[in-house]
Amino acid sequence: DSGVTQTPKHLITATGQRVTLRCSPRSGDLSVYWYQQSLDQGLQFLIQYYNGEERAKGNILERFSAQQFPDLHSELNLSSLELGDSALYFCASSPYPQGNTGELFFGEGSRLTVL
Amino acid sequence: QQQVKQSPQSLIVQKGGISIINCAYENTAFDYFPWYQQFPGKGPALLIAIRPDVSEKKEGRFTISFNKSAKQFSLHIMDSQPGDSATYFCAAVIYNQGGKLIFGQGTELSVKP
Numbered sequence: 001d002s003g004v005t006q007t008p009k010h011l012i013t014a015t016g017q018r019v020t021l022r023c024s025p026r027s028g029d030l031s032v033y034w035y036q037q038s039l040d041q042g043l044q045f046l047i048q049y050y051n052g053e054e055r056a057k058g059n060i061l062e063r064f065s066a067q068q069f070p071d072l073h074s075e076l077n078l079s080s081l082e083l084g085d086s087a088l089y090f091c092a093s094s095p096y097p098q099g100n101t102g103e104l105f106f107g108e109g110s111r112l113t114v115l
Numbered sequence: 116q117q118q119v120k121q122s123p124q125s126l127i128v129q130k131g132g133i134s135i136i137n138c139a140y141e142n143t144a145f146d147y148f149p150w151y152q153q154f155p156g157k158g159p160a161l162l163i164a165i166r167p168d169v170s171e172k173k174e175g176r177f178t179i180s181f182n183k184s185a186k187q188f189s190l191h192i193m194d195s196q197p198g199d200s201a202t203y204f205c206a207a208v209i210y211n212q213g214g215k216l217i218f219g220q221g222t223e224l225s226v227k228p
Contacts, residue, residue, distance in 0.1 A: 002158060033214045043159070043204065043218040056215050090158050094214050101166075102149035102208040102216055106158030
């Protein structure tokens with residue numbers, strides 16, 4: 001158990017809809033990262049927050065947004081969903097704002113299916 | 116330049132054998148190279164990591180070999196066990212870019228009894 005909690009574990013929705021994925025980082029970790037895992041694209045970095053502020057952005061679509069709240073939990077909002085958004089979305093956390101040797105603690109993921 | 120290429124895509128090894136997974140990168144700015152292990156239904160978990168100034172790092176049955184001049188690195192799993200069956204990802208990171216890991220495409224390892 002990594003200590004990172006993600007909800008929901010599974011989500012099925014229709015094209016055009018909007019969903020929110022939630023992540024609680026490990027106790028004490030201030031950085032939260034979102035990754036997308038799909039069969040064709042592999043694991044792709046989406047976005048990082050540190051203590052409520054956006055720190056880095058990756059291949060995140062404009063239809064997607066995220067935020068980190070004062071209690072450090074984070075939410076990833078996906079809107080105007082398309083079939084291609086079907087994927088596993090992982091949240092990860094670390095205690096560091098930037099400097100990191102690559103050690104992240106991943107949750108078990110939220111599997112999104114868009115029909 | 117940000118890519119990390121990983122091979123093979125899948126690997127079947129007999130119990131007790133050696134599993135070898137290879138990765139290559141282009142961006143010389145990368146300064147840490149972690150390997151992650153992912154079991155079905157779980158998130159990736161850090162297995163072992165190496166810096167490019169180290170040619171080899173061993174932790175138990177897992178060894179990373181690093182060839183800086185060739186920009187290649189590999190994971191060796193000695194005495195492979197059925198419990199090692201999982202998907203393995205190599206990754207690269209620039210230290211001051213924190214957790215922005217660039218992952219390889221993954222290798223699905225199956226160790227047969």
